[in-house]
Amino acid sequence: MPTRTLNGTKVWQRRDRATQFRIWLGWLIGTAVFLYCWRIISENTEWEFVQDAHIQALDMASRMVPPRWSYTPTILRPLWDTINIATLGTVCAVAIATPVAFLAARNTTPSLLVARPLALMIVVSSRSINSLIWALMLVLIMGPGVVAGIVAITLRSIGFVGKLLYEAIEEIDERQVEAIIATGASRPQVLLYGIVPQILPAFAGISVYRWDINIRESTVLGLVGAGGIGLELQASVNILAWNQVTLIFIAILGSVVLSEWVSAKIRHAII
Amino acid sequence: MLKIENLTKRYPTGDLALNGVSLEVAKGEVVALIGPSGAGKSTLIRTINRLVEPTSGRILLNGVNLPSLGSRALRRARRTIGMIFQEFALVERLTVMENVLSGQLGYVSFWRSLIRKFPQSIIDEAFRLLERVGLEEFYDKRADALSGGQRQRVGIARALLQNPEILLVDEPTASLDPKTSRQIMRLITELTSERGLGAIINIHDVPLAMLFVKRIVGLRQGEIVYDGDPDGLTSERLTDIYGEEDWTATVRKKGSDQEEEDNGEENDDDLPQAAMSLSRREAAGRQAGRK
Amino acid sequence: MTGEARISRRWKKAPFIQNPRLRWAIYIGAAVYLVLAIASVEVNWTRIVDGIPRGIKFVGAFFTPDFVSRWDDIYEGFVESLSITGASTVLGLLISIPIGLGAARNISPLPVYLVCRSIIAVSRAFQEIIIAILFVAMFGFGPFAGVMTLSFTTIGFISKLLAEDIEDVDKEQVEAIRATGSSWLQLMNYAIQPQVAPRLVGLAMYRLDINFRESAIIGIVGAGGIGATLTTAFDRYEFESAAAILLIIIVIVMGAEYASGYVRNKLT
Secondary structure (H helix, E strand, O other), X not given: OOEEEEOOEEEEOOOOHHHHHHHHHHHHHHHHHHHHHHHHHHHOOOHHHHHOHHHHHXXXXXXXXXXXXXXXXXXXXXXXXXXXXXXXXXXXHHHHHHHHHHHHOOOOOOOOOOHHHHHHXXXXXXXXXXXXXXXXXXXXXXXXXXXXXXXXXXXXXXXXXXXXXXXXXXXOOHHHHHHHHHOOOOHHHHHHHHHHHHHHHHHHHHHHHHHHHHHHHHOOHHHHOOOOHHHHHXXXXXXXXXXXXXXXXXXXXXXXHHHHHHHHHHHHHHO | OEEEEEEEEEOOOOOXXXXXXXEEEOOOOEEEEEOOOOOOHHHHHHHHXXXXXXXXXXXXXXXXXXXXXXXXXXXXXXXXXXXXXXXOOOOOOOEHHHHHHHHHOOOOOHHHHHOOOOOHHXXXXXXXXXXXXXXXXXXXXXXXXXXXXXXXXXXXXXXXXXXXXXXXXXXXXXXXXHHHHHHHHHHHHHHHHHHOOEEEEEOOOHHHHHHHOOEEEEEEOOEEEEEEOHXXXXXXXXXXXXXXXXXXXXXXXXXXXXXXXXXXXXXXXXXXXXXXXXHHHHHHHHXXXXX | OOHHHHHOOOOOOOOOOOOHHHHHHHHHHHHHXXXXXXXXXXXXXXXXXHHHHHHHHHHHHOOOOOOOOOHHHHHHHHHHHHHHHHHHHHHHHHHHHHHHHHOOOOOOOHHHHHHHHHHHHHHHHOOHHHHHHHHHHHHOOOHHXXXXXXXXXXXXXXXXXXXXXXXXOXXXXXXXXXXXXXXXXXXXHHHHHHHHHHHHHHHHHHHHHHHHHHHOOHHHHOOOOHHHHHHHHHHXXXXXXXXXXXXXXXXXXXXXXXXXXXXXXXXX
């Protein structure tokens, strides 16, 4: 009860004592954890470098402008590669993720004991590893280049697309499916007429959304050698050519804005 | 034509939905299935085309025992059984035409259904059916753009495009307003008599059933407790089916409605006020009951 | 229309894109793009074939992960990653609350709104790694740059969603409190906070989850955490150690996802 009697008068409290205590304890633990984290970071940090950060920042800023426009032709090809990595990677991922999603969805899986856990495992392992780590591994295995980037984007996106898609499949209206079954349609026809029309908007929306994310992700894959504009970024940062970095940033920003516009347009057209 | 023998369905939860039901429907005969919610009406209809697997018993359609069929033979049998659903169960993102054509899925190959290339004779038949149900101009509309009554008409056209031998109709009017309900019921009964189709119509609305159907079967707790013509459905019989309630209004209404029916087939718009308000009240009661 | 005419009436599924010119332009454009894109991918088949045994060896390493030989590095890396996660989530949250309030049009004046929205836009425009590169250049190598990076990206994420939440609050409740003659802070405390607090906790949990995933990779550009250890393991071809690190990452990610899902479920 949030009221208690003190010296014969009723006193109103927002919470009773136990709740209040738990809330304070929560804050206490939270603060302690934060301070502990901060201590570890502080121990591993060279504070002299942090102290002259403003000097570094000013220096960087002054070197960043004006952008080195003459560098533009050099980054056109890597930019094209970046967009290809994102697009081809998304296409491959969607192609693989679609059957995986049908295996993973409770209502379409051929077997709950074998196929579903297997499909879920593919989804989970793909999702847990960042595309940059995938790229790191793939560059080591298949050598640096665009192919490693495409495969890295594919491997990361399978889990993302697969998860959202199988959730969409599980949410379909079963009555529409039942009606198609009742006409005597075969299993593939039930899929085609009863299920596919229902998930098509989700399917397109998810694919375009992931493509949008992949454009951003593919800009940095070059840092580990997996092709695209990240390679140029790495090279420019290494030689401290900050005016080139500015130009690369402008290019990245442009493609991100463009991809966002395109994906918004497509999603709008579908719904 | 359809003969159900000793049909029993027990759900995995242990609920006994059908308890030894036996029923025979002759060729071209229309049967209305009435009974309280949970009496097993829906289950009975669904066990016939095995959307629900029966636990035991026989269902003979033209001498073929449906529960014993393998999946391929079952699909072939389902082609001859048309089904109409309560919530219409149209595939909402497909067009009206695609929905109607889906009635032919059991007859065409996967490839043809994929590229939507149905035989021209089927297309002709689909246009004829759409015209018959009054929707010929809507064929390219998406199903989710239609009103409830229009959707149910599409559902009827889909079932009829299967060229079925029997229709299973599951609460065709429960999602419709009273006037549309009557129109849909009239359409269904007209079509069955035109084509000499047998039908089992599962229906909540007793006055509506008595108005349009010659044979009424009452189901209570998975057992048939009434089987006869509408006139025999007295207060006592209704009490058998639904339990104690004042049934005088329902029974009396039947009389007045039949007169109206004789007076003018298409005069839905000037229904006697009493009948209208009654079916509305029942619709409201149903809504409340379902909540 | 006569019956005769209808007999031969054709039906074709209406195409998804109604305008035939636009439709073909899109189809051909997509086909041309795909051909050009695939053609421009240079595949070094010999290198890939060479890589197959290495790939198999690497997959095999997942069945025999080596937690022991580099345990000290792995341990320190994960402690650092988790610290970065914790510190950056808390810092990011603290900064994003005022910015989120400022970016909600229904409670902020236009100039404040524009400033806050620009901060959000900047923070969302770039990948974490790119921001990490800049911060490493500014603050030097080490976890501090990592904390700054993830705090900064947390701001973009939380502020934006928080602002959208605030813009969606029930207006009547706000008006009712305002009608009592409350101050701005009281208005926040009594009308806004109760409506958005549960969502905010959910968002914070979700961001904690994301921040851990990111803290595992920003080490690749020198911003601290397990990423540096992982890169080293790869560079030395120590597949067993790399596999061990990846397995730990997967376990923590799944644990965090489960925990944050649990908390968010409890709140709603």
